[in-house]
Amino acid sequence: MIPGFLVAIVTFPGVIVHEATHMLFCKLRGVAVLDVCFFRIGNPCGYVIHEEIDDFGASFLISVGPFIINSLLCILICSPAFVPVRIFGVQNPLSYFLLWLGISIGMHAFPSTVDAKGLLHNAKKAIASGNMLALVAYPVVLLIYVANISSMFWGDYLYGLAIGLGLPSLLL
């Protein structure tokens, strides 16, 4: 087993993008960010502390935002490297740098269990006030927990590989 902090150090761009995305969605939805740490050696390796959110939509976006943005960035960054490396077998440092960067970002796409708890809390409040759309949060929360459990077995790394290299393989 490789310690989590070592994995975080090697894949630090993903942590930074993950927290920057949380913060971006907070700013977009006017949610006050009280404190932010983009990267540190510790657990958690990054965090965004924001005010309590009453709006379920904002809570959903802030929790799930990194999953969307990290995944998209992973695809975007890996794609220019995919064709030279996988199709033509041409090995150059730029391509490998892009693959490392893209996969690092992709493997930090999963929201944390803290994100899931916050989302669940807001979903319960929203459902209690009659917003049935918030029911969608339950399978999402379940998926977040499954994803976090899978991370113990390199599920996050495999996810990064799957969207960075697997997806273009399917498309091309």
Added chain:
Amino acid sequence: MINAECDHCGKTFSPNDIFLVADSKLCTACAEEFHKTHKDIPIEEFKRQQDRTVCVNCRKDNGSIEFPIMAGQPVCEQCTAFFKNRPYPPWIKLAMAGLAAIVVFSFIWNWRFVQAYVDVKSAAHAADANQASKLFRSAAAKVPEAKWLSTMAIYFDGIQMLMEDKSAEALKLFNFCKANFPPTPSMDDMIATAEIGVAFDNKDYDKFLSLAIQKQNKHPDDTSAVAGVASAYACKYAVTGNEQFKQQSLDFLKKSKTISEKQGDLKRFEEYEDRILYRLETREILGRKEFNQKFPNGWKKQQKEQSK
């Protein structure tokens, strides 16, 4: 700022320095003393009081007027605006700009690979071997590092040579490809086909027959492979006049037709059939090119026209 008095020492403090514990207001020092003598009271029971007239972030004093509460803390208007639109640190902005620049640069830098990929994809749907060869050559020019692209161009040149009945040239090209490419069954088949062509061109009909049988054993359901054996027996008949070879040729021709019918590819078979039947009828051995020149509309068709 408002003040609060310690119930124990009677001194005045900011409420931020006062703890509420066991219904008493204690200053920090007295609370510490109290904790030493009352270990049974958990530390969570010591509730720090809050001066809501002082901003928790910038320490701005609002006199006796309380600030709005954000995340359980009093925060002034300026700090609220800051928290609500907290700016990214400059290094994050720089890193994100760098990331975007790297992605854009990489797309531009690697664009030739995308163009080469389009060429390779187009080659897979090329109308003929010549066009496929041109597309692979174009891809190889864009990505010279990928040596296999020029090898593929040569491979298609070989196929084109075969189509033009230039088996010896084709064989040279295929052998070059084999030496520069991981071994593949299709490459071996192409080499076998070229070797058959060379044997035919050299009028070495025993070798032609032997190689054709080998190919047919490897691909028993291939119209061309089976028709190749029929063609070889027809050559043997043309040279020797031995009726046994003629019968064997006809047997394999029939077998080839059955396969073609099953596969719905009769056109391919008919091309072989015409040439082989002519060979059996006349004992004259013509290559594909010569035959097509002599009978541009096909031999059977021409015969029918003459009989009219």
